Amino acid sequence: MAQKVWTAAELEQLSPAEQDAIFTAGIVRDLADVPQEFLARVRARLEDHIAGTESPAQ
Numbered sequence: 001m002a003q004k005v006w007t008a009a010e011l012e013q014l015s016p017a018e019q020d021a022i023f024t025a026g027i028v029r030d031l032a033d034v035p036q037e038f039l040a041r042v043r044a045r046l047e048d049h050i051a052g053t054e055s056p057a058q
Contacts, residue, residue: 003026006022
């Protein structure tokens with residue numbers, strides 16, 4: 001899943017169509033393609049958020 005990291009300066013030099021193509025290419029539609037470490041961080045943040053916002057069970 002290694003992709004080029006674009007700087008703002010590089011993107012500014014591209015046409016709007018080229019910028020859109022880069023953005024579209026960066027969208028991941030299958031979770032199997034997402035690094036497990038990233039999913040673990042997202043899952044942990046979500047669990048922390050839920051724990052901090054849910055009412056205690058009565």
